[in-house]
Amino acid sequence: MSNKKHITIYDIARELQLSAATVSRSLKNSPSISQKTRQLVQETATRKGYRPNAVASNLRRQKTNTIGMIVPRLDSYFIATVLAGFETVINPAGYHLIISQSFERVEKEIANAITMFNSRVDALIVSLAADTTDTSHFDPFIAKGVPVFYFDRVPKKDTCRKFVLDNFEASVALTSHMIEQGCRKIVHISGNITKNVYNDRLNGYKKALVDHGLEVNHNYIITNDLSFQSGIEAAEKILSLNPLPDGVFAANDMCAAACLQTLKEKGIRIPDDIAVAGFNNDPVSRMVEPRLTTINYPGDLMGKLVATSLVDKLNGKSPVKISGTQIIKSELLKRGSTCRING
Amino acid sequence: MSNKKHITIYDIARELQLSAATVSRSLKNSPSISQKTRQLVQETATRKGYRPNAVASNLRRQKTNTIGMIVPRLDSYFIATVLAGFETVINPAGYHLIISQSFERVEKEIANAITMFNSRVDALIVSLAADTTDTSHFDPFIAKGVPVFYFDRVPKKDTCRKFVLDNFEASVALTSHMIEQGCRKIVHISGNITKNVYNDRLNGYKKALVDHGLEVNHNYIITNDLSFQSGIEAAEKILSLNPLPDGVFAANDMCAAACLQTLKEKGIRIPDDIAVAGFNNDPVSRMVEPRLTTINYPGDLMGKLVATSLVDKLNGKSPVKISGTQIIKSELLKRGSTCRING
DNA sequence: ATGAAAGCGCTAACAC
DNA sequence: GTGTTAGCGCTTTCAT
Numbered sequence: 001m002s003n004k005k006h007i008t009i010y011d012i013a014r015e016l017q018l019s020a021a022t023v024s025r026s027l028k029n030s031p032s033i034s035q036k037t038r039q040l041v042q043e044t045a046t047r048k049g050y051r052p053n054a055v056a057s058n059l060r061r062q063k064t065n066t067i068g069m070i071v072p073r074l075d076s077y078f079i080a081t082v083l084a085g086f087e088t089v090i091n092p093a094g095y096h097l098i099i100s101q102s103f104e105r106v107e108k109e110i111a112n113a114i115t116m117f118n119s120r121v122d123a124l125i126v127s128l129a130a131d132t133t134d135t136s137h138f139d140p141f142i143a144k145g146v147p148v149f150y151f152d153r154v155p156k157k158d159t160c161r162k163f164v165l166d167n168f169e170a171s172v173a174l175t176s177h178m179i180e181q182g183c184r185k186i187v188h189i190s191g192n193i194t195k196n197v198y199n200d201r202l203n204g205y206k207k208a209l210v211d212h213g214l215e216v217n218h219n220y221i222i223t224n225d226l227s228f229q230s231g232i233e234a235a236e237k238i239l240s241l242n243p244l245p246d247g248v249f250a251a252n253d254m255c256a257a258a259c260l261q262t263l264k265e266k267g268i269r270i271p272d273d274i275a276v277a278g279f280n281n282d283p284v285s286r287m288v289e290p291r292l293t294t295i296n297y298p299g300d301l302m303g304k305l306v307a308t309s310l311v312d313k314l315n316g317k318s319p320v321k322i323s324g325t326q327i328i329k330s331e332l333l334k335r336g337s338t339c340r341i342n343g
Numbered sequence: 344m345s346n347k348k349h350i351t352i353y354d355i356a357r358e359l360q361l362s363a364a365t366v367s368r369s370l371k372n373s374p375s376i377s378q379k380t381r382q383l384v385q386e387t388a389t390r391k392g393y394r395p396n397a398v399a400s401n402l403r404r405q406k407t408n409t410i411g412m413i414v415p416r417l418d419s420y421f422i423a424t425v426l427a428g429f430e431t432v433i434n435p436a437g438y439h440l441i442i443s444q445s446f447e448r449v450e451k452e453i454a455n456a457i458t459m460f461n462s463r464v465d466a467l468i469v470s471l472a473a474d475t476t477d478t479s480h481f482d483p484f485i486a487k488g489v490p491v492f493y494f495d496r497v498p499k500k501d502t503c504r505k506f507v508l509d510n511f512e513a514s515v516a517l518t519s520h521m522i523e524q525g526c527r528k529i530v531h532i533s534g535n536i537t538k539n540v541y542n543d544r545l546n547g548y549k550k551a552l553v554d555h556g557l558e559v560n561h562n563y564i565i566t567n568d569l570s571f572q573s574g575i576e577a578a579e580k581i582l583s584l585n586p587l588p589d590g591v592f593a594a595n596d597m598c599a600a601a602c603l604q605t606l607k608e609k610g611i612r613i614p615d616d617i618a619v620a621g622f623n624n625d626p627v628s629r630m631v632e633p634r635l636t637t638i639n640y641p642g643d644l645m646g647k648l649v650a651t652s653l654v655d656k657l658n659g660k661s662p663v664k665i666s667g668t669q670i671i672k673s674e675l676l677k678r679g680s681t682c683r684i685n686g
Numbered sequence: 687a688t689g690a691a692a693g694c695g696c697t698a699a700c701a702c
Numbered sequence: 703g704t705g706t707t708a709g710c711g712c713t714t715t716c717a718t
Contacts, residue, residue, distance in 0.1 A: 006487065008695055019705045024697060034703060051483065054461040055402045056695035059710050064398065074426055080418030087444065096458050098441040101430065115439050118397040140394065144349065228626060257630050264632075283571060287600050287630040289607075351711055362689045367713060377687060399711035402694050 007050040016044060027052070058120070067095050067310065068121035070112045072104045072129050072153065077282045078299045079127070082151065085303025086125070093311045095122070102129040110137045117141060123310055128153040130192045130225075135160075147313055151306050153195050154325075162325040163306050167197050170295045170330035171204025172211075174277055175249060177293070177332060179212045181340050183247030183275050187220045189234050189259065190251050201251050201279065226251055231258025238274075239266055246274055247338075253278035253285040253294055260288050260337060275338040290336025302328055350393040359387060370395070401463070410438050410653065411464035413455045415447045415472050415496065420625045421642045422470070425494065428646025429468070436654045438465070445472040453480040460484060466653055471496040473535045473568075478503075490656055494649050496538050497668075505668040506649050510540050513638045513673035514547025515554075517620055518592060520636070520675060522555045524683050526590030526618050530563045532577050532602065533594050544594050544622065569594055574601025581617075582609055589617055590681075596621035596628040596637055603631050603680060618681040633679025645671055 009023040016023070018037070025033045026041035033041075044050075058064040067090060071079050087097060098121065102109035109129045116124055117140055124141055126148065135155045141148045147161070154162040178186055188205045191198035206216050222237060224230035231254065238245055238259070248263075250256035256278030260270055268274050270290055277293040278285055285292035305326060352366040359366070361380070368376045369384035376384075387393075401407040410433060414422050430440060441464065445452035452472045459467055460483055467484055469491065478498045484491045490504070497505040521529055531548045534541035549559050565580060567573035574597065581588055581602070591606075593599035599621030603613055611617050613633055620636040621628055628635035648669060655661040 006695090010695080020695090021697075021706080022704055024695095025704085028697095032703065037703080049483065049486075051457075052461055053402075053463065053695050054458075055398060055407065055463050056710090057697075059396075059398045059402050059694090059712090060696045060698085062710070073423070074417055075420055075423030077418055080416070083417055084444070084446070091454075097443065100440065101427070103427070111434075114394075115397075118395055120396065120398050140392065143392075228629070254626065261630065261632070283597065284627055284630050286571070287604065287627050289604070289632055349711090353711080363712080364690080364714080365688055367711095368688090371713095375687065380687080396711050399694090400713075402696090402710090403712045403714085405694070 081299030089307030175208035235262035424642030432650030518551035
């Protein structure tokens, strides 16, 4: 913390011949203190370089005004936009954020949860790690009445508060669009299907196929970690399939883009030979050529919704909703990588 | 923080007919407590669901074991890799991280600095906002002996500890490579040149031109915010130049990629008509076609270096270095967007 | 090997 | 309008 001494309210009190209580009240502009005293205290505080000790205040108030957030990784455009939206709401409300990454591993997620709990965050926001199936490491928060909200990667159980995109509907819309463009043999590249987001996308894909009288071919479903590298490997696998597929729908843009690029390098024409689509509307979706058809995932909006709902709850403004799922409408962005008709 | 009650060491002490001091010591495995008592206390703590109150401990110890980090934005691949590297070093050392974003604005950076100070972070790591010129908002940390380390976007003054890439040398190497590929009229797209990173890149570009007997044409230097959108606008500006440039070196990959793509759409052949290069080795650099020549910016390594140096200092293992700059070697990645010879 | 007591800096009843 | 007092939960000297 420091080696040199901090100025405390006692230092100010002594100098002004006042009690610590008066100083404390003046500093927070309590109306029970005279204008004159308040101003005097505030000036003195500024002059002496007083900085309130939030640690002491937090201990005394039993509140930290800190919201903890645990996310799989920070290097995702979607997460970054959620964070941006989230902060714009909670900061004016007097809260700040502490962020940690699980790196997609439960053990780290558990460790982070413990740290957050011990730091006495006022609320916890979580998007689950890839291999998290059990969420009992968040139970202590619930038991102590600390709100735990999930977004994007949420648990199955419905005794919690969740914010998700309409992954299923988005996937149906996207797959249907590909079918309308003439695709009949569509490969789906999925992530870890124990996660709602990937499972819903997979199910939406299947539903659209069935609705259009197409068969679900299990050889056409590839599961990997949706990374850049996996996109390249998926492309190679796709090229080895017989008959050759005429569409690829990957569950994120990074993987879709890498796949598209690799297919092109192998001489496949996009979208004529194989149409390709992604998910998330990540900046990379506009970098590849042709641009990637994808689903707009409004992270900023999601961040704001979660934050607003949370702040309302922390301020006791909303009825205490322990559970409930808020579903955010997605938007299909039709772009060159799937549009055979208008090129 | 909570509405229901937390278990404290007093609860354990009462149950076991011990003093709080003994419980506290047992919990941290102090050798002055008998094995038997220690084990008993630990078992009881687990059974009762005891969770140490870090807030109280921090207040008492005058140390939070928390490192604050202020970055311009989180939606940058480089920053994300720095964070990943940083955490892998500080966590095992018993520290955790609190992150906040300045969104490239000083006012937010100042507000974040105040919050970090009041939260009594044990150290502060900063990469400056675009419009930060004065860094006096970090003085209170210095005054209290809290280490402040800068990385990437660092202040000019050398009375601080900094970690940077060899931006100047990297830029010289990249520009020279373009000249060797036959470029004679190279446009440079720069960011805010009050920032070392952009200023150094600009100067490296100029140096390489001069070294090769080429003239620095100020119409060929475009300054913007290096965003995707700015890349598109820069491309339009470039196409309006007479004579048409034969090379573009943008100070980051996102802008370079957007520019490359826009140029291509306007019928320019890359690299034959115009060669394009970026900076950072962001994933987008491998998404465009041809792939973008760029400078590898090892964020992971930088994060680890900063963290190691900081942990050493916090543990008193290193001589107290108040200042000093550590320069990290970059690497030129020659790719299709500039290579005319082997295409 | 264990306990008593003080105090980190702040806030909030409760007094007057 | 201001002061007194107690205490948030923990750690640590000093005793024993």
